[in-house]
Amino acid sequence: MDLNAATLSKGRYRPPGSLHRNIPWVFGFIVEALSLVLQAALLFIAYILADHLWSQDKGAVSMTVAGAEILCIVLIITTTIAPTFFTIFGGGLANGIRKAVRAFVSAKSGRDDFKPRTTPKRQPSILSTPDEKGEKVEVVLSQDIPLVFKKQDVDWKGFISDSLCIAWMFDRTFDSDKVTVILDFIPDVIWHSGICNVPVATVFHIFEKCFSYSDGNAALIPRLQDRAYASGRALVHLVIQRKCIGEENGDPLKEFRGAQRSYSWRAYDKDLDSILHLVDRLLGNNQPINWSGYKFSEHHQRWLSHILLYRAWDHLCYSPKLPEDVEAFVTLALSTEDVHPAVVTDCLFIISLVIGLPLHVDDLAATDKRCVPSTIQ
C-alpha cells in the first residue's frame, strides 16, 4: 500500500468534507443498529414479563414494569433513533448535540482547541493583517489589487480528526515503524490552530535519538536514516507552521536551543541534508545553506517550497527582508529548469509577500486548494 499517497489523499489533497465520505458509514450504521436490536430485545423481554405478571394477577408490579418500558422507549427514541435519522437526513440536530457536548467539554477543561483562530498577537506587520483564521480562504486572482479572498465554509472536522489522531497516536504508540508513519503524516496534514496539540518536544526527542553525539557534533546512526528524515521534516514543519498559525507566537524550540551542536556538519542524503540544515537554523546555528548543492526529489522540493512560504510569511512579519535561506531557495528554484509548477507558485507567493501583496498564507487551505482539480467541487 502506498501509505504516502493514502495519507496525502486523506489530508492535504482532500476536498473539504471528503473524510466523511471515506468513513465506511454502512458499518457504523450496522453497529448502531445492533444496539437498537439489543434494546428492542430487552423491551420485548420486559413486555413478556409484564404480560406474565398480569396473567398472575400481580397488576401493580406489572404496571410498574410497563411504565418503565414506556420510559425506556421514549429515551431510546430521543437519544438514538432521532440523531441517527438526522445524521442520515440532515445532520442538524446531531451536530447541535455534538456542539453542545464540545462546548460542555471546553467549559469543563478551559480549552478551546479548535475554535476559529482569533487575531494573532504579532508585532505590527509590513504586510496587511491576515484574514480571520480558521476559515477556508480561496485566493481569487482577479486583476484588482489587493488580492481578494473569498471565504468559504469549511468542514474542519476532517482536519481536526487528523491532528487529534496524531496527538493521540503519539500518546499510545511505541512501535518505531508506526512512529515513523505518524511522523511522515505530519507534513501532509492541513494544520490549523490545533497544531499546538502536537508535542514538538516529543518529535524533537525522536529526532535527537537518531544521532550519536561526540565532540559537540551529531552523527547519524545509519539504520535510523529514514526516521531521522521523517522526524526532522516533521519537526521543521511543526515548528515553522506553529510559529505561523499557532496561538502562541513564541519559539517552540526555545528549550532546545543553545545545545551548540551541529546536525548538518556531515553530508548523508540530499533530502536529509537540507532538513538537517533547516533544523540547525531553527536551533540557532545560522550556517548558510547552499541549496545549489542539492538535487531534491520532487516530493521533497514541493514540501520544502511550501514550508519556506510559511517561513517567509512569519519572517516578514517582523523583518523587511526575506531570510537568506528562503531567498536563496527561491532564486535557485526559479533559475532551475523543470521545477514543478507547484514550487514556482510557492515562490511567486513568497515574492508577493516581499512586495506586500496581502496573502493569507497561514491558512493552508489557501494554497492547498490549488491542488484540487476543477472537476472536484
Place this chain on the structure above:
Amino acid sequence: MSLRPFNDLISDPFTSSENEALLGKIYTKLESTFKNYVVQEFDRSCDAMKLIAPVEDNTVCQSSYNLFRAILVSSFEKEDIWKASRFAVHGAYKWDRFLPWVQDPNDLIKFLTHHFSIQAKGEDEIASESIQDTLRALAYASGEVTIEALKKFDPTDKSFVEGIRKAFENDRPFQTRKAALFLLPIIQDRWFDDSLKEDVMSDDQRTEFCKNWASAVDGIEHTYDVKKAAGSTLFSMLNSSKWRSHIAEDKWKLMEWFTVLPEESKPFHACKKNAEILPWLKSKAENPTEGEGKNTAKANQGLMKLWLAILWLDYVTLPEAVSDQVLETTKVVISKVRHDVNFVTVVMEAEKERYQTELKEYPLWSIDEKATALRTRVDNLNSSMEKFLEAVGETKPF
C-alpha cells in the same frame, strides 16, 4: 461526480493561469511603485525583481521589459533608477528562449551606454551582466523598426565604441561575445565608414579588435545566422581601406560564406563595386607580407581567385572599372594555371543551381517580386558565363 485517481491528482500540474495571474499582480504592484514614486517600497520592489528575474517565462520577460520602460521614466534618483532597471532588464533578456521585441531601442542604448561608462570606471562586476542582457536585446530582439531607429543612433561615440570593443575581449563571457557578434552588423555601417572624419579606433586597437572578433567567430558554432552575421561584418571590413589590412589572416576564408548573405546585403554589394579590393587582394597574393610563409601566399592566391569568381557572378552589372579589372586579372590567372577556369565555372554553376532551386518554389508564371529577381539573376548569370567563356577562349563549360 467521479473523482480522479490520486496519482492523477498529484501529478496534475498547477494551472499556469494561476501563476499568470500571480505574475500579473506582482508586476502591476511593481509598476505602480515606480509610476507613483513610492519611495518606501523601493527596496522591497528591488528585492522582488531580483528574485523574479530568473524565471524563464514569456509573461515575466514581457512584463519585465514593460517595467524597465516604466522605471526609466520614473521620478526616483538616477542611481536608484539604474539599480532597478538592471533587475528589470535581466528579467526581460536573461536568456534566448523568450525575448520581448524591443519597442524603443533608445531606452536600451541609454542603459547600455551608462553601463559601458561604469564598466570603464572599473565597476565591471555590476555592469557585466547588464551589458550582456542589453546586447542580447539589441542583437536578437530588434525588429525592422528598431533596426531603423538604431541606425539613427551614433555608435561612434567613444564610450560606446570602447564598450563594444571590450565586449569582444577574450575574457568576456561567451554570451556577451556572441551577442556583440550579432550586434555588429547593425552598427557596422558607421563603424567601417571611411568617410568619417574621426576614426573610431586607432590602428593598434583595430588590429586587436579584429583579432578578438576572429576569436569570437571561432568560439561559436557556425550556424546559418552566425555565418550571415560574420560574413556581413567581414565584407564591411573588406570594403573599408582603414580596416581591410587588419583582418586576421585566417579569417579571409570566411568569404566562402557569401552564399548565405541576403541579396540586399549592402557591404557585399559595396565590395563588388569597390575597385580597390581586387588589386589589393592581387598584390597580397603576389607579394605576401613579411612574416607570412609560402602557405599564406598560396592561401592568398586562393582567396583572390574566390573573389574573382564572386565578381564573375555579377560581371554584367559591375561598374566598368571593376569589370575591366576582372577581365584583366582573369587572363593573368588563367595564363598561369589553366584549370582555374574550372574553379570559376564551378562557382558560377553552383550559384546558378542555387537560384534555380529557389525559383522552383514559385510557379513558372509567378510575378512575385522574389521570383522575378531570381529570374533576372539567372539571366545575368548566363550572360556572365558567356562573357567568362569568351574571355578564357572556351566555347562551353567544362
